[in-house]
Amino acid sequence: LIENGADVNIQGSEWENSLQIAVAEENVAMVKILLVIGADINAQGGKYGGTLQAAISTKNEAMVKLLLENGADINAQGGKYGGTLQAAISTRNEAMVKLLLENGADVNIQGGEWRNVLEFAIAKQNEVLVTLLLTKGADINAQGGRYGNALQATVFSQNEDMVRLLLDRGADINAQGGEYGNALQAAAAKWNQIILNLLLEKGANVNAQGGPYGNALQAAVVSQNEDMVRLLLEKGANVNAQG
Structure with a gap:
């Protein structure tokens, strides 16, 4: 589909875009492919407001680290909880909160x-x-x-x-x-x-x-x-x- 011109950043559905879907399904290989071909890591919208919040909701620290390493905005606003740090707190995941704070979360x-x-x-x-x-x-x-x-x-x-x-x-x-x-x-x-x-x-x-x-x-x-x-x-x- 991509080779035939499919837009990797097209929006729609509960998850808003392909990257959020891959993140929510914890498919690291697909996430890496989408990032390589130009998926917008900071696109807003969808159930959680953004890709990083979607990753936080899965409690997958490796996925969160991958997104941060590829330029995800750690202080992006919006979504169900208002921001990434709030999303981490909602999961009651101390390690995730620490990870975000160590990487510059406000x-x-x-x-x-x-x-x-x-x-x-x-x-x-x-x-x-x-x-x-x-x-x-x-x-x-x-x-x-x-x-x-x-x-x-x-x-x-x-x-x-x-x-x-x-x-x-x-x-x-x-x-x-x-x-x-x-x-x-x-x-x-x-x-x-x-x-x-x-x-x-x-x-x-x-x-x-x-x-x-x-x-x-x-x-x-x-x-x-x-x-x-x-x-x-x-x-x-x-x-x-x-x-």
């Missing part, structure tokens, strides 16, 4: 449903990957995404150990933004008294304003959680605060 790249890779790793409840990303320079206080920042995402996931990890690594306990306005209000809204108490012990502003409930006390009242209301009042919550 640990603070924005994109996808979770906006940044750190929040995505938190959403996956993967403390190993969270620690790895922080070690590699992920911005712990980056804003954006559904929950506003990494700390709020962790509070929402109700993972006490990960909340401690982020606080120990310098997360801004009073950062504003996201669905609940701040981490303390998120804890109150999620009925998590252990995390609420932890945040207060670590210096969270008990009267911080913002979010859908105005402040943490109002969130606790709406939740009808008497123990949390009592705790917040003991910690100095202003019962007359407006919000």
